[in-house]
Amino acid sequence: MDVLKDETLELRATEDIVRVRQIARAWAVALGFSLVDQTKIVTAASELARNTLIHGGGGEMRLQALNDGSRRGVKVIFADRGPGIPNIELAMKDGYTTRGGLGLGLSGSKRLVNEFSIESQSGKGTTVSIVRWK
Numbered sequence: 526m527d528v529l530k531d532e533t534l535e536l537r538a539t540e541d542i543v544r545v546r547q548i549a550r551a552w553a554v555a556l557g558f559s560l561v562d563q564t565k566i567v568t569a570a571s572e573l574a575r576n577t578l579i580h581g582g583g584g585e586m587r588l589q590a591l592n593d594g595s596r597r598g599v600k601v602i603f604a605d606r607g608p609g610i611p612n613i614e615l616a617m618k619d620g621y622t623t624r625g626g627l628g629l630g631l632s633g634s635k636r637l638v639n640e641f642s643i644e645s646q647s648g649k650g651t652t653v654s655i656v657r658w659k
């Protein structure tokens with residue numbers, strides 16, 4: 526797997542979500558994704574960035590352009606040093622929220638991408654990674 530391009534954006538305040546959406550869109554366009562796929566990538570990135578801010582207390586978003594030999598894709602990694610997710614299976618359920626949200630951010634994002642993974646340790650933080658292939 527080659528990483529062709531790499532960019533990191535700090536997530537500190539809700540205004541950063543605008544930047545997340547702009548940068549995710551620009552990357553998806555540059556990689557040649559269809560308009561529908563661009564919107565999927567932007568929507569997933571903005572939900573996960575909101576989680577990094579709201580639940581994780583801030584962190585970073587890292588984008589990587591991938592080439593696995595036959596396909597190009599984009600990987601987006603969200604990392605924070607917040608409280609962690611005690612029960613990932615529960616957090617992934619539609620409608621599960623601890624902060625009065627809709628509880629659709631994680632489950633909805635997962636449906637918009639090809640690969641989705643969460644690593645989380647109590648008290649240490651959370652890393653969510655998504656990949657969308659062309």
Ligand SMILES: Nc1ncnc2c1ncn2[C@@H]1O[C@H](COP(=O)(O)OP(=O)(O)OP(=O)(O)O)[C@@H](O)[C@H]1O
Binds near residue numbers: 580
């Ligand atoms: N980065 C994170 N750090 C800690 N907990 C998280 C993180 N991301 C998600 N969670 C937990 O998982 C739950 C579900 O997240 P999800 O994004 O699906 O819903 P939500 O953020 O509560 O509501 P919304 O529908 O507005 O996104 C959250 O309520 C929270 O408890």
Ligand SMILES: [Mg+2]
Binds near residue numbers: 572626630
């Ligand atoms: Mg959310």
